[in-house]
Amino acid sequence: MSGRISDSTVRRLSLYLRMLRDLERAGVELVSSAELAERAGATSAQVRKDLSLFGSFGKRGRGYLVGPLSDTLEEILGLDHAWKVALVGVGKIGSALLGYRDLSPRGFDVVAAFDVDPSKIGERVFGLSVRSLDELGETVSARGVEIGIVATPPQVAEDVARDLARAGVGAILNFAPVELGSVDGVPVRTVDIVLELExxxxxxxxxxxxxxxxxEGA
Amino acid sequence: MSGRISDSTVRRLSLYLRMLRDLERAGVELVSSAELAERAGATSAQVRKDLSLFGSFGKRGRGYLVGPLSDTLEEILGLDHAWKVALVGVGKIGSALLGYRDLSPRGFDVVAAFDVDPSKIGERVFGLSVRSLDELGETVSARGVEIGIVATPPQVAEDVARDLARAGVGAILNFAPVELGSVDGVPVRTVDIVLELExxxxxxxxxxxxxxxxxEGA
Structure with missing residues (x-):
């Protein structure tokens, strides 16, 4: 397997992996492409095409081997490793993210949080002490932070994303309602709630x- | 213009509209396809193609008329009207959404919030009194709620989406980490933070x- 796979394929792989992990916990050893398809909102043909990218996990007429396929998808998606995450902007959305219990068990450890508001710096939010944004560079390298989350007002989101990129993170998740695309070569994904509502x-x-x-036509 | 336009086109139209509104506020009357393209992370050719779907807003060689194009995009996107929204699940993400000040000025009024936790029912969260989920059907019809937001744990998200669909909402935004696709014919969009991180x-x-x-190759 070489080259980039598309965002929509990656998205489906994540959904297949969720199902495979559930099946693994339940002790199930084989799964059909039809079952995987249902969970991901795809077709069986799409599942077979997606999974054929990574080798052969099928037993003809019997389905896919849950354990090996799960391990391979974890590796492909980089989920065989826990990522260190830093969050900038401890407002409503930022605080909710810090309290979101699903991140750590899914392999994303938020290890530091930053703000510029002096009244927030030093406060503990869901067990993390909020740091001054001035400490960003130092903390990112000391802690080996790999992913940054931007949860700031839109006016400063691009500057903060650039600070994160310069500090050395490899990817950014942006919650501010501005399209950033990529910043200094670092890929940025934007979760834009208003855009979804629109x-x-x-x-x-x-x-x-x-x-x-x-x-009118009737 | 007839037929559905793709999700990615709709997304770009939203981004063009944001820029047009900013320009309108700044008193600018004409904008080039290159300027619109930059904001939306698209090409000028893509902008011209997208906008040609809705008629002619260009002045050859001079750009697009900001006011009329903005009005048309608002109408196409249904943003010439404020939508009534109900939220189910007043946990961390749900509370953050209730406190999110950008929704109402952008045309999405959250008029009711629901939970099943007796300790939350009756509490005021950012000015809204949390109601029992038992009152969902009655409230949706009495208040004319058009959009539902699901911010519940994943185990109950599909049931809650179905309750919202039965109560009469026309569209659902889901924050639970499960793919719902559509429920009883009602379209559902999912904002899945872990999927974005993956x-x-x-x-x-x-x-x-x-x-x-x-x-290895070197």
């Missing part, structure tokens, strides 16, 4: 226009 | 494998 708003508005048109 | 983990792991291969 996507739903479009679907609702389109359905409404459709209903109006069919009333 | 996407970054894949990129980091792939870069690391690449670096190892080139060391």
């Amino acid at each position: 996507g739903l708003s479009y679907v609702l508005a389109a359905a409404r226009r459709g209903a109006e048109r069919s009333r | 996407g970054l983990s894949y990129v980091l792991a792939a870069a690391r494998r690449g670096a190892e291969r080139s060391r």
Whole structure:
């Protein structure tokens, strides 16, 4: 396997892996492409195509071997290793992320949190002491932080992402409502809640226009 | 214009609209496809193609008319109207969403919040009184709620989404880490933070494998 696989394939691999881990815990040894497909909202053909990228895990007519496939997907996705994460911006979203219990068991350890607000610096939030943003560079190298999370207001998000990139993180997850794409060569993914709501708003508005048109046509 | 446009086009339209609103506030009347492209992480050709779907807003060689294009995109995206939103699950993520000040000015009014935890019911969270989930159906119809947000644990997310669909919401935004696709014909979008982090983990792991291969090859 060489080269990059697409974001949507990676997304499906994550979903397959979730199911495989559940099956492994339940002691199940074989799973069909149809079962994997259902969990990921894909087709069986898509599952077979996705998994064929990484070698052969199928037993013809019997399904995939849960354990070996799970191990391989963990390795491909880099989840055979716990990543160290630093968060910048301990506001409402930032605090909620610090309290989010699903991150650590899934391999993402938030080891440091930063803010610029003097009233927050030194406070403990879900067990982490909030540091001054001035300590970012030092902390990232001392702790070996690999992923940064930006949870700041949009006006400063790009600057903070650049600070994280310069400090040496390899990837950034951005919660500020600005598209960053990549910053100084470091890939950035944006979780933009308003954009998701606007996507739903479009679907609702389109359905409404459709209903109006069919009333007019009737 | 007829038919559905793709999710990625809708996403770009939202980003164009953000820029157009900023320009409108700044009193700017014309914008080039290159400027719109930059904000949305697209190419000028993509901008021209996207906007040609909705008629002609360009002045040849001079750019797009900010005001009329902004109005049309608002209408297409259904943002000429404030949507009523109900949230289910007032935990960490749910509370953070209730406190998220960007929703209401962007046209999404959270008018009701629900939980099943008796210790939360009746409490006020950012000005909203948390209601019992038993009141969901009644409240959704009385308040005319159009969009539901699921911020519950994953085990109950699908049931809650179904309750929202039955109560009459037209679209759902899901923050629980399960893929719902659509529930009883109601479209669901999922914001899955761990999945986004796993996407970054894949990129980091792939870069690391690449670096190892080139060391071995050297």
